[in-house]
Amino acid sequence: MFKKLIIAAIAILGISAAASARDGYTRDLSVLPTAARTVISDNFKAKISVIKVEKSFGRVSEYEVILTDGTEITFDKSGNWENIEVRSDAAVPSKFVPEKVAKYVKDNQHGQKIVSIEREKHGYDIELTNGIDMKFDHDGTFLRYDD
Numbered sequence: 001m002f003k004k005l006i007i008a009a010i011a012i013l014g015i016s017a018a019a020s021a022r023d024g025y026t027r028d029l030s031v032l033p034t035a036a037r038t039v040i041s042d043n044f045k046a047k048i049s050v051i052k053v054e055k056s057f058g059r060v061s062e063y064e065v066i067l068t069d070g071t072e073i074t075f076d077k078s079g080n081w082e083n084i085e086v087r088s089d090a091a092v093p094s095k096f097v098p099e100k101v102a103k104y105v106k107d108n109q110h111g112q113k114i115v116s117i118e119r120e121k122h123g124y125d126i127e128l129t130n131g132i133d134m135k136f137d138h139d140g141t142f143l144r145y146d147d
Contacts, residue, residue, distance in 0.1 A: 024053040032063055033079030043093050044071060083118040088129055092117050100140025101126065108142075 027048055029037055040048070046069035054062045062082070063075040069090075074083040084092050091113035094102060101124060105114060109128055116127035123137040125146065133146040 023055055026051050026053065032065070032075065033077075035079030036063060036065070036073075036075040036081070037079075039075075039079075039081055040065065040067075040073070043095060044073075045069075046071060081119070083116070085116040085127075088115055091115065097126075098124065098136070098140040101136050104136070104140070104142050105134070 024031075027050060029040075029048055029051070031051060031053060032040075044067055046067035049066045049068045051066075052064040053060055054064065060077045062077060063079075065073045065075070067073070070087045071090075072083075072085045073081060076082055081096070084096055086092055092115065096117055097114055102114075105112060105126070105128065109130070109132065112128040112130055112132070114126050115129055116125075118125040123135060123143065124140075125133065125135055127133050135143040135146050137143055
């Protein structure tokens with residue numbers, strides 16, 4: 001009997017832990033860290049469509065923000081941007097693109113806009129309007145074309 005009670009208690013704890021670890025959706029800008037709110041208000045004119053608060057083991061792991069113009073911005077748990085994607089007829093705001101990366105794209109992919117930029121451990125991954133993916137190091141030096 002005692003063994004069944006312990007097993008039942010563990011099962012209840014597991015279920016409640018899983019329930020509290022669920023991702024949440026909101027339109028309330030106040031759930032974002034201050035740094036993320038500042039990035040949005042200083043650089044994007046569109047309003048918030050939805051914010052997805054992703055959780056891992058019950059703690060916020062990242063925020064995915066979708067704006068009314070289709071822009072998607074991913075922030076880490078501290079509010080630092082990790083990824084910015086815009087519509088194919090737009091361009092990632094130049095503030096987020098290192099100068100050396102922007103120059104390389106302008107010189108080598110004439111007429112193309114950067115529609116996605118992701119900060120990675122070893123540099124940047126960008127995508128152009130023509131679908132080409134490119135990798136750059138943290139200094140903005142071109143590394144390679146990517147699949």
